[in-house]
Amino acid sequence: MYRWLNERLALDSIRELMSHKKVPVHSQSIWYYFGGITLFLFMIQVATGIMLLLYYRPTPTEAYESVQFIMTRVQFGWLIRSIHSWAANLMVLAAFIHMFSVVFLHAYRRPREMTWFSGMALLGLILAFGFSGYLLPWNEVSYFATKVGTDMAASVPAVGSYLARFIRGGEDIGGGTLTRFFGLHVAVLPGITTVLLLVHVVLVQQHGISAPPKLKRPVPEMPFFPNFALREMMAWYGTLAVLGVLAALYPWELGVKADPFASAPAGIRPEWYFLAPFYTLKLIPAHIWIFEGEVVGLAGFAILIVVWCLLPFWGVKRPRWVAGAGVAFIAYLATFSVLGYYR
Amino acid sequence: MEERRGFLNWVLGGGIAASVASFLYPVIKFVMPPDIPEAPVHEVNVGKASAFAADSGKIVKFGNKPVMLVHTSDDQWKAFSGVCTHLNCTVQFRSDQHQIWCACHNAFYDLNGKVLSGPPPRPLDQFDVRLKGDDVVIGRRA
Numbered sequence: 291m292y293r294w295l296n297e298r299l300a301l302d303s304i305r306e307l308m309s310h311k312k313v314p315v316h317s318q319s320i321w322y323y324f325g326g327i328t329l330f331l332f333m334i335q336v337a338t339g340i341m342l343l344l345y346y347r348p349t350p351t352e353a354y355e356s357v358q359f360i361m362t363r364v365q366f367g368w369l370i371r372s373i374h375s376w377a378a379n380l381m382v383l384a385a386f387i388h389m390f391s392v393v394f395l396h397a398y399r400r401p402r403e404m405t406w407f408s409g410m411a412l413l414g415l416i417l418a419f420g421f422s423g424y425l426l427p428w429n430e431v432s433y434f435a436t437k438v439g440t441d442m443a444a445s446v447p448a449v450g451s452y453l454a455r456f457i458r459g460g461e462d463i464g465g466g467t468l469t470r471f472f473g474l475h476v477a478v479l480p481g482i483t484t485v486l487l488l489v490h491v492v493l494v495q496q497h498g499i500s501a502p503p504k505l506k507r508p509v510p511e512m513p514f515f516p517n518f519a520l521r522e523m524m525a526w527y528g529t530l531a532v533l534g535v536l537a538a539l540y541p542w543e544l545g546v547k548a549d550p551f552a553s554a555p556a557g558i559r560p561e562w563y564f565l566a567p568f569y570t571l572k573l574i575p576a577h578i579w580i581f582e583g584e585v586v587g588l589a590g591f592a593i594l595i596v597v598w599c600l601l602p603f604w605g606v607k608r609p610r611w612v613a614g615a616g617v618a619f620i621a622y623l624a625t626f627s628v629l630g631y632y633r
Numbered sequence: 634m635e636e637r638r639g640f641l642n643w644v645l646g647g648g649i650a651a652s653v654a655s656f657l658y659p660v661i662k663f664v665m666p667p668d669i670p671e672a673p674v675h676e677v678n679v680g681k682a683s684a685f686a687a688d689s690g691k692i693v694k695f696g697n698k699p700v701m702l703v704h705t706s707d708d709q710w711k712a713f714s715g716v717c718t719h720l721n722c723t724v725q726f727r728s729d730q731h732q733i734w735c736a737c738h739n740a741f742y743d744l745n746g747k748v749l750s751g752p753p754p755r756p757l758d759q760f761d762v763r764l765k766g767d768d769v770v771i772g773r774r775a
Contacts, residue, residue, distance in 0.1 A: 434722055438737055441721035459666045462697070466666055551692050551699050553725030554736040572738045574752055582754040584719060
């Protein structure tokens with residue numbers, strides 16, 4: 291059987307390729323698992339997303355009811371939806387841990403700049419998945435989160451109103467927005483993400499796994515297959531266990547159906563990964579010099595994101611700056627997220 | 634010969650660019666939502682005055698826009714755009730503070746629509762309110 295397949299699929303050459311791949315072994319090797327964990331959670335999202343598609347209906351009159359139907363009438367529907375929601379959150383967390391591990395291990399340096407850029411683009415896509423998927427149950431919280439989010443786009447100078455109209459599919463959040471976000475969430479983003487993920491993985495394969503520059507050379511290594519791959523499988527299994535526990539013990543709530551003529555409820559806040567910018571916007575005063583505070587805040591975020599993405603260009607010769615910036619970034623995210631949650 | 638090749642490259646490149654533009658133009662036009670003209674709304678009867686208790690506020694429909702109608706404790710009627718000028722959330726009346734509040738970023742407006750605290754850059758747009766018999770009528774301010 292193997293011989294028959296090998297003759298047609300050249301399995302030996304793949305085995306040969308895998309046998310050359312090595313993974314550095316050192317005290318920080320644990321951080322290497324988070325890229326794979328993010329990939330694993332993405333695969334879970336694709337599988338559970340396809341299952342939810344069998345029942346979900348993307349219209350304002352039916353979206354909320356169809357999710358309610360999934361959760362109350364479809365067998366294990368509550369579990370599949372809960373896994374989809376929890377895995378989305380864990381995927382964001384794993385992607386952030388993966389990004390910070392790359393930063394602190396200085397793995398963005400030559401020749402891995404393109405791997406860093408593709409990774410940052412993938413992180414942006416993961417957040418876009420979160421934002422677009424959040425609206426789909428058409429509940430109160432998601433409705434106002436989308437209102438705020440799309441209104442931020444409207445603040446962009448010159449093209450803001452066109453951009454907001456394009457994203458909303460009309461003047462206000464409505465059926466046009468829902469179908470647009472649905473299309474984006476289930477077709478456009480998965481397509482782009484799959485291609486970019488392939489590029490990212492091929493680049494990792496091409497350049498190998500980076501060892502921190504401080505380590506004495508040669509750095510001890512282990513074969514990727516089977517040694518690292520089996521360990522990664524165990525990490526995936528552990529992730530699955532955490533996901534299962536969270537999804538089963540804390541089923542994701544549906545909330546109240548969106549009503550465009552209801553006031554935003556007290557205590558409204560976005561998902562945890564948008565809490566830091568949310569709280570920052572709360573603190574910025576109405577006007578800063580001649581500009582509206584909100585425009586200044588968004589411009590500040592845009593500049594910080596661009597500087598962060600260009601890390602390989604300014605960080606290679608300044609590893610201490612990079613470590614400091616990484617610590618400051620984590621401190622900002624942690625502090626403002628906690629404040630955004632409680633205040 | 635070189636000149637002819639350059640000319641052909643230019644024609645070919647220009648042709649490809651023009652054809653790509655001709656494919657992209659309808660795509661871009663397609664993804665921009667069409668303008669759907671709405672019938673202009675100047676006045677809306679929002680119901681009986683007795684339905685709005687003193688010292689309360691309620692979101693009512695003004696065409697397809699939310700409007701905050703406030704019946705003050707001293708029997709005045711006021712109406713404002715229900716949309717916070719910060720990031721578009723729908724506001725609510727806080728009877729404990731006698732103010733209009735946006736829960737999204739914790740902004741407060743007074744009962745003239747003026748920003749008291751929080752990040753909104755502008756006051757709320759005001760509407761006219763009049764009583765027609767027992768009916769409350771909201772109108773766009775000229």
